[in-house]
Amino acid sequence: MSSQDNMSEDNLPEAVEPHGDGVAVSDDPFADPGLPPHEPRRTDIDERAARRAERQVAFLFVISMLATIAFLVAYATLGNSKIIYVWPFGHVLAMNFTLGLTLGVALFCIGAGAVHWARTLMSDEEHPSERHPIEAPEDVRAKVFADFKQGAEESGFGRRKLIRNTMIGAMGLLPLSALFLFRDLGPLPEKxxxxxxxxxxxxxxxxxxxxxxxxxxxxxxxxxxxxxxxxxxxxxxxxxxxxxxxxxxxxxxxxxxxxxxxxxxxxxxxxxxxxxxxxxxxxxxxxxxxxxxxxxxxxxxxxxxxxxxxxxxxxxxxxxxxxxxxxxxxxxxxxxxxxxxxxxxxxxxxxx
Ligand code: FES
CATH class of the missing domain: 2.102.10.10 (Rieske [2Fe-2S] iron-sulphur domain)
Known part of the structure; x- marks a missing residue:
């Protein structure tokens, strides 16, 4: 159910009057003020802006993949004794600094890509959920599934293959970093x-x-x-x-x-x-x-x-x-x- 459906004047409590700016107000201090009308974002109405946002999200996921690959290469090639100077930390072990930096970039880019995707391309319409008995009737469950399907479609997960594939690539590569770190715990002490x-x-x-x-x-x-x-x-x-x-x-x-x-x-x-x-x-x-x-x-x-x-x-x-x-x-x-x-x-x- 969209906010417009919920906010039709027929649905408002009797004491509530629509305000000039679209927000319902009432003399009753506890009346539900309702939701303000949905403001479409630029990416909702401009296909070029949506494509630009899509490329930005994919770019972040690609950076994450490159950072993970850099992590693995650094682990394999940097020795345990090379010291480098890094401002403002001073002299640090090159291996520790590089592993921390690349892993941090990989994680940050996945997070930033997901947030940017949600803010620019996924649906931002609010859907009020009425209180109801715990056991949902059949028609409500059917509606939930329909809403979920609609949400999945609106998120563009299936449609925006570039984002989907790069995100899967970034998330698939990232666990390799953890595998390498576990390996680095060293041999068992045995006797x-x-x-x-x-x-x-x-x-x-x-x-x-x-x-x-x-x-x-x-x-x-x-x-x-x-x-x-x-x-x-x-x-x-x-x-x-x-x-x-x-x-x-x-x-x-x-x-x-x-x-x-x-x-x-x-x-x-x-x-x-x-x-x-x-x-x-x-x-x-x-x-x-x-x-x-x-x-x-x-x-x-x-x-x-x-x-x-x-x-x-x-x-x-x-x-x-x-x-x-x-x-x-x-x-x-x-x-x-x-x-x-x-x-x-x-x-x-x-x-x-
Ligand atoms: S170390 Fe815990 S009782 Fe001695």
């Missing part, structure tokens, strides 16, 4: 998350003093942080290595240790556990010496170090991995291998 810098014979070195640790250095009730021998703070991948190898040491009276394996994997009550929370990987640092519990400050997961690092509270899904330790000939604590389980949070390749 790398299950291996740390600990191995048989590696001494436990105090994080604060940088000295190898003797069992006698660990006092009951204290929490000592350690790193593997040979891992130095000035090495390039120190943070990366310690993100998996960080270790904490406690001493618990042997009679307070609840699990036989936990005691066997320690040395005279000295127990070594991963410092990385198995929830989402925060470093654990709060130790309750009376209960032998450690608390993760991020989401309050609590682990019992006297019972194999078992989770006794909070969202963590796995016990803290224990490192099996012993004492070498000189009395220093050393690892007898890597951690018992992968450290840190769960991930898709974890088997346990």
């Amino acid at each position: 790398k998350l299950e291996q740390t810098a600990w191995s048989r014979g590696k001494l436990l070195v105090n994080m604060n003093t940088d000295e190898p640790i003797k069992a006698s250095d660990i006092e009951t009730g204290s929490l000592t942080f350690a790193k593997p021998q040979g891992v130095e703070e000035d090495q390039e991948d120190f943070q990366e290595v310690m993100a998996k190898a960080a270790l904490m040491l406690v001493r618990i009276q042997p009679e307070d240790i609840k699990s036989r394996q936990t005691a066997d994997w320690g040395y005279q009550g000295v127990l070594a556990y991963s410092k990385i929370c198995t929830h989402v990987g925060c470093p654990i640092s709060l130790y309750e010496q009376q209960t032998h519990h450690v608390l993760c400050p991020c989401h309050q997961s609590t682990f019992d170090l006297s019972d194999g690092g078992k989770v006794i509270f909070g969202p963590a899904g796995h016990p803290l991995p224990q490192l099996r330790i012993a004492v070498n000939d000189q009395g220093y604590l050393e690892a007898l291998g890597d951690f018992s389980k992968p450290v840190g949070p769960g991930y898709w390749e974890r088997s346990a």
Whole structure:
């Protein structure tokens, strides 16, 4: 139904009078003022203007296609190290700048083309919709389908093949950008998350003093942080290595240790556990010496170090991995291998 149909004088409420400028007014402040008459746009009455608008819309979609192709070419050809100067950002990675620019242009041109198409060529007549029962009668549904068909025809989607085809081309090419970005997430970590810098014979070195640790250095009730021998703070991948190898040491009276394996994997009550929370990987640092519990400050997961690092509270899904330790000939604590389980949070390749 067109606005002219709705706005015929026969349809107006009794108290409503048509205004001189075509807008109905009434003494009743709540009367429906109706819609102003439809003003045809230039493209509605001038076929040349409509064709010009059509070419402009197609031009934007073509620019989007070219930008997507430029994105793919830039991804394939620009290295990961080339730096360029771009005002006003300064020195930036050429790859990042070009991918961002081309993807932005591709998305913008699709949006701008769609908006320009809607504003210049699609029908802009307003169609009031009367309130009615939720279940539409058959004749109304038939009318909806007819209106939809009419709207589709008026939009020119079927008729304006140039716009339709270029828009389909632009939208069809654009997802390729996403495919390339997903590919760039890199290879799966495979076994790398299950291996740390600990191995048989590696001494436990105090994080604060940088000295190898003797069992006698660990006092009951204290929490000592350690790193593997040979891992130095000035090495390039120190943070990366310690993100998996960080270790904490406690001493618990042997009679307070609840699990036989936990005691066997320690040395005279000295127990070594991963410092990385198995929830989402925060470093654990709060130790309750009376209960032998450690608390993760991020989401309050609590682990019992006297019972194999078992989770006794909070969202963590796995016990803290224990490192099996012993004492070498000189009395220093050393690892007898890597951690018992992968450290840190769960991930898709974890088997346990
Ligand atoms: S990271 Fe430790 S509880 Fe969430």
